[in-house]
Amino acid sequence: MQLRYLFNLILITLILNVQAQSAQKDVLFFVDDEPVYTSEFLRVYNKNLDLVQDESQKDVNEYLTLFTNYKLKLKEARALGLHDKPSYKRELSSYKKQLTKSFMTDAKVTDAMVAEAYERISYDIKANHILVRVSENASPEDTLVAYNKILKLRDRTVKEDFETVRKEVHNGKTVFGEELGYFSGFRMVYKFETAAFNTNVGEISKPFRTRFGYHIVHVLDKRKSRGECTVAHIMLVEKKGDSLAEKPEVRIQEIYQKINQGEAFDVLAKQFSDDRNSAPKGGELKPFSSGQLGAPEFENVAFGLNEVNDVSEPFKTNYGWHIVKLIAKKPIPTFEAIRPELEEKVKRDDRSKLIDAALYTSLKTKYKIAKEQPALAYFESILNDNYFKRTWQLPEDFSGDKPLVKIGNKQFLYKDFGDYLTKAQRRGEQKASFNFIVSKKYKDFLNSNLVKYQEDNLETENEEFAHIVNEYRDGLLLFDLMETTIWNTAKTDSVGIQDFYNTHKNKYVLPERIDAVIATSAKQKTLKKVIKLLDKDMALDQIKNLVNSKDKIEVMFTSGIMDAEHQAVPKNFQFKKGISKIYKHNGAFVVVQVKEVLEKTQQTFEEAKGIVISDYQAFKEENWLKDLSQKYKIKINQEVLNNIKTQIKK
Structure with a gap:
C-alpha cells in the first residue's frame, strides 16, 4: 500500500517538473522577475508583420528590441501606478463595453441585419428633411411639443410644397431644413435610413424620431448604386499671394491641350498637379463611392466617365481646378464577398441595438433563466402610490435575504432587485398597474445583469477578446506614460530644447x-x-x-x-x-x-522649432530607455529565441 502511494508521489513530482520545465521553455525573457512568454511575442510579431513598413522591424532581433522596450515601458507605467488612475480605469471600462458588443450578438438576427444592409448599400437615395430638435432625455411635455410641431409641419408640406416649407422654417437652432443629396446604407443613423428607404419616391414620410429629434423626410429619387470608382486627377489651386503665378484656369486648359495632343496623363500629373499626395502616383486616388468625397461635382464627373482611360474636360470644385481620368469602375461586390465587412459595420452601427433583444434571449437560455418569476408577486404587494412620487421605500420587514435569480455562479437576492426598484423611481412617471411596473423593472434588471455577467466573464471565456482588451489596456498605459514622461516635458522644457538645438545645429x-x-x-x-x-x-x-x-x-x-x-x-x-x-x-x-x-x-531656432522638439523627444526617450534597462533587468532565454527564429524561417 505504501509502495503504491510512494509511486504516485514520484509520478506527480515528475509531471510537475516536466510542466515547470515546459513553462520555463515557453518564457522568452524576464523583466526582473516577470516572465514574457513566446506565445505573446509570436502573436504580436505575426499580427504586426504585414503592418510594418520598416524592413528592419521584420528582423526578429530588431523586433525583439522593440518588444523588450515596450515591456520596459509597461513595467515603469505600473510602477508609477498609472493603472490605478480613475481616468485610465474609466476609459478602459468604456472601451471594454464597446468591444464587448461585437462579441455578444445573436447570429440569426445579425444575418438578417446584414442582408438588409446589403440591400440598402445597393441603392442611393436622394432626400431632403426637416428636423425639429428635441433631446433624447427631454421631458414628456417638451417631447409632445416637438412631436406636435413636426405633425403641423408635415401637414403644411403636404398642402403646400416641401421645399418651400423646408427653406422657410430652417433656423439652424431648433428647426433644420436640409438638402441631403444622395446617400446609401450606413450614411445616416439607422432610424433615419430606415424611414428614407421605406418611403416611396416623391412622398413624404410620417414623423419619426432619432436621437436628434423628430424628422420628416422627402424622398426625391432612388437609383441603383453607382458602385466604386477609381480615378486619377490633375488639380491646380490658386497660389494666393503669388502675383506672378499663372491663373489655374489658364494653366489647366494648357494641360488639357497637352493631354489631347497625346501626352501621358500620369506624366503631366507628376509634373504639374498641386495635389502632392497623388501627384507622385500619376494623380491616382483611392477608390471611392457616392457621397464619400463630400464633393458632388467631382463625383458626378468621375462617375460620368464611361470607359477606362476616358478623360474629363477641366472643371472647378471648391478645392480647385481638375481634370479627371477614369482608371476603373466596379459595381457593388456580391453579397458573399462583402459580407464580413458588412457584419462589422452592423455591429458598430445603431442596428446593434436591435440585436439586444435576441442577445437577452440567448443569455437567458445559456444561464437557464426560468421564464416565470414567482417572486414578482411579492414585490407587487409592497409597492404603493408613493412610487409615482419618487418617495417609495422598502418596508421594514422586507425579505431581502431570499434568493431571487441565479446567473452563472452569481446569486441575486430580493435585496438586489429591491434596491434596483428604489433607484429606478422616476419623477413624473406615469401611473400604471403595479404588475406592469414590477414586470418591466424586473425585465430591465435581469437583462442588464445578464449582459453585465457575460461582459465580466468574457475575458476568461474568449481568448480573442482577452488579447484585444490586453492590447488596449497596455496601449492606454503607454500613451499616458509617454505623455507625462516624454511628450509634455519635452514641449515645456524650453531650456533643454534650446540647448539641444545649440548642440545639434548642423542638423537644422x-x-x-x-x-x-x-x-x-x-x-x-x-x-x-x-x-x-x-x-x-x-x-x-x-x-x-x-x-x-x-x-x-x-x-x-x-x-x-x-x-x-x-x-x-x-x-x-x-x-x-x-x-x-x-x-x-x-x-x-x-x-x-x-x-x-x-x-x-x-535655420534659426524659431524656424526649426517643430523639428527640434520632435528630435528632442526622441533623444529624451532614447536616454530614458537606457535608464529603464538599468532599473529593470532583461534576461533573454537564448535557446527559446533560437527556436523562434527557426519557426519564423519555416
Whole structure:
C-alpha cells in the first residue's frame, strides 16, 4: 500500500517538473522577475508583420528590441501606478463595453441585419428633411411639443410644397431644413435610413424620431448604386499671394491641350498637379463611392466617365481646378464577398441595438433563466402610490435575504432587485398597474445583469477578446506614460530644447537650392528651340507665344525656388548657374535655367522649432530607455529565441 502511494508521489513530482520545465521553455525573457512568454511575442510579431513598413522591424532581433522596450515601458507605467488612475480605469471600462458588443450578438438576427444592409448599400437615395430638435432625455411635455410641431409641419408640406416649407422654417437652432443629396446604407443613423428607404419616391414620410429629434423626410429619387470608382486627377489651386503665378484656369486648359495632343496623363500629373499626395502616383486616388468625397461635382464627373482611360474636360470644385481620368469602375461586390465587412459595420452601427433583444434571449437560455418569476408577486404587494412620487421605500420587514435569480455562479437576492426598484423611481412617471411596473423593472434588471455577467466573464471565456482588451489596456498605459514622461516635458522644457538645438545645429540646415526656370516638353526638338530663346534672356510669356500655338501646347514652364527633391528637378541634377543640357525626366524632356544657386542655410531656432522638439523627444526617450534597462533587468532565454527564429524561417 505504501509502495503504491510512494509511486504516485514520484509520478506527480515528475509531471510537475516536466510542466515547470515546459513553462520555463515557453518564457522568452524576464523583466526582473516577470516572465514574457513566446506565445505573446509570436502573436504580436505575426499580427504586426504585414503592418510594418520598416524592413528592419521584420528582423526578429530588431523586433525583439522593440518588444523588450515596450515591456520596459509597461513595467515603469505600473510602477508609477498609472493603472490605478480613475481616468485610465474609466476609459478602459468604456472601451471594454464597446468591444464587448461585437462579441455578444445573436447570429440569426445579425444575418438578417446584414442582408438588409446589403440591400440598402445597393441603392442611393436622394432626400431632403426637416428636423425639429428635441433631446433624447427631454421631458414628456417638451417631447409632445416637438412631436406636435413636426405633425403641423408635415401637414403644411403636404398642402403646400416641401421645399418651400423646408427653406422657410430652417433656423439652424431648433428647426433644420436640409438638402441631403444622395446617400446609401450606413450614411445616416439607422432610424433615419430606415424611414428614407421605406418611403416611396416623391412622398413624404410620417414623423419619426432619432436621437436628434423628430424628422420628416422627402424622398426625391432612388437609383441603383453607382458602385466604386477609381480615378486619377490633375488639380491646380490658386497660389494666393503669388502675383506672378499663372491663373489655374489658364494653366489647366494648357494641360488639357497637352493631354489631347497625346501626352501621358500620369506624366503631366507628376509634373504639374498641386495635389502632392497623388501627384507622385500619376494623380491616382483611392477608390471611392457616392457621397464619400463630400464633393458632388467631382463625383458626378468621375462617375460620368464611361470607359477606362476616358478623360474629363477641366472643371472647378471648391478645392480647385481638375481634370479627371477614369482608371476603373466596379459595381457593388456580391453579397458573399462583402459580407464580413458588412457584419462589422452592423455591429458598430445603431442596428446593434436591435440585436439586444435576441442577445437577452440567448443569455437567458445559456444561464437557464426560468421564464416565470414567482417572486414578482411579492414585490407587487409592497409597492404603493408613493412610487409615482419618487418617495417609495422598502418596508421594514422586507425579505431581502431570499434568493431571487441565479446567473452563472452569481446569486441575486430580493435585496438586489429591491434596491434596483428604489433607484429606478422616476419623477413624473406615469401611473400604471403595479404588475406592469414590477414586470418591466424586473425585465430591465435581469437583462442588464445578464449582459453585465457575460461582459465580466468574457475575458476568461474568449481568448480573442482577452488579447484585444490586453492590447488596449497596455496601449492606454503607454500613451499616458509617454505623455507625462516624454511628450509634455519635452514641449515645456524650453531650456533643454534650446540647448539641444545649440548642440545639434548642423542638423537644422536648409539644403542647397536653386532659383530656376524648368521647361518641360514631350519633344527634344522643342527644348532646343527654347534653350536658344532662354539664352537671349527672352521673357517666358514671349517664349510660350513663339513655341506654343492656339491649338497645341509644346512647352510648359515651372519656376521658383527648388531643392533637389522638387518634382520638376531631374534626378542627380548638378546645381550650376546657367542653362543645362536636356534631361529625360518623369516621362518627358526638361531643361533647367539656373538663375542662382542658393547655398545651404542655417535655420534659426524659431524656424526649426517643430523639428527640434520632435528630435528632442526622441533623444529624451532614447536616454530614458537606457535608464529603464538599468532599473529593470532583461534576461533573454537564448535557446527559446533560437527556436523562434527557426519557426519564423519555416
